[in-house]
Amino acid sequence: MTRPIPPSTRRTLTLRDVSEACGVSEMTVSRVLRNRTDVSPATREKVLAAAKALGYVPNKIAGALASQRVNLVTVVVPSLSNMVFPEVLGGISDALDGTGLQPVFGVTNYRPEREENVLYEMLSWRPTGVILAGLEHSDPSRAMLESAGIPIVEIMDVDGEAIDSVVGISHRRAGRAMAAAIIAAGYRRIGFLGTKMPDDHRARKRLEGFTEALHEAGLELADTEYYAGGSALLKGRQMTEAILKRTPELDFLYYSNDMIGAGGLLWCLENGIDVPGTLGLAGFNGLEILDGMPIRLATMDACRRDIGERAARIVAGMGDDGVIGGARIELTPRLDLGDTIRTPDR
Template structure:
């Protein structure tokens, strides 16, 4: 087919004519249809020169793969569902980025779903996405509705749970020990000489991982003989404004507080900015620590002390485990502890 004919076919399809098929692309590229299929599904399995030729044909003809038909024919799609509690929290955005970048390199796409920290909503969402017969699925956390756990165990396909570690993983697990993270910041604040230390969080009735960090914090203070149950929490979602409000609430209730351990960097940043507005000197009047290691913390004044977790790497490792299992590769481990690092800066 010469370029003029191809352009004519492309224009006709743009105006609503017949659909470009895989066979059309194969004919334009001068290869067999099965070669085109292989290049589109597994680009890493064909030579770069051949892939470029097929990509040119796809672009020239305006070919769009029929994913539904392909899924029905092969009993699966190339879409990997990734289920997270929220799409507006930076924590999950960085993890998703790592997952997406890694999966796309192997010809897969991410299908995102958000549960708003609701396990019933998560259960309904999982039932829906599994109806498309995905090759595998990535879930957030280790706590799910019983029917979700049973459904995923019967799936017979790779399941990766992220954000925390535990023995109850359905299949594979990549995350961090949240109790250890909470304990890490508490030990640091104690080592700095602070004795009256409060933990502050938002939405903790749904975000049980924040509660795990509080438990790690509380145990360290209890072991040191310090007041250990100072907890200020609000049911509303985490935000800079919520951090501001929690700071004022805590200092009004306990003016003798020496340090504040926030459940995340967003809250800690809001508190630090409000302290500056109020003329409260950090850390002289009150020390402030956070969790996550967001780049924002380095640009505050004073810079924020935090426990940093490699979120992007967590996403990459989760995707790697899933891909390895899909390819039938032996796994050295089914659980990856992503680790954390205490970043000591001027706020403590």
């Protein structure tokens, strides 16, 4: 095993080491390394050469403490295990690129007490801003965020009261829109399949909006099926089989996400069910994976990348509208009927 360098032997380098190596003051080195303009080209070259030769890496901890500036943006999401949040993170990452700001990610696994912990840890690094999913937080979490004195952007959801800024879609409205489309297509005996996660508020709100709209049309959910954990695609199959066995007269299945929807779709096709004739299907999220399915599942795009980008721009102080705080951006999800909802006039 070739161990790199005896870590004990070599104290880590400081500005002083660089300054001594090139015969200028620490202050001048600091200026050069921060790309400040008021240094003569000659000195600049000398310093850069020395820093490079030594392999100096600045200590941001000291820098941040002295300057009271931290170029970190805290990003807190509930999960990485479906594709929705990674895409949001991608949007944030790209939007922050070139601003000098750096995202730092934390994951809560949909647990409020974990969110509280993650936030506490993150806030104690005094980040430039916070982007976090959802509007539902524990009281201590809200208190921390409110008193942090930095931009807070709650994302994904706009149905509720924001702490500061918010960028997202209305999941309640999304649920209603899907219900409307389904009813318009003539389906009447509708089942719902979803996760059993009390803290997935967005899924809950979609379902609420969905059932409200059904109700207003004089309909009720005919059956529901819940799952927790495991391969979503497989669960989608199993749940579909189970719900159809229990309630064969269903003519539509609304899935709380595309992955279980895709599983259900595959099961239906394999079992010779006429989709969308006998049975209509719809999911939620507009996942890329749907592009590869035999037929396109109806879905609703959640504007994930866009949400990430906009949120990042707010934190970076580049919000489109020039508003300082308290921005509220509601995006409109695009309904995609795909091939699994019959066209109304057909």
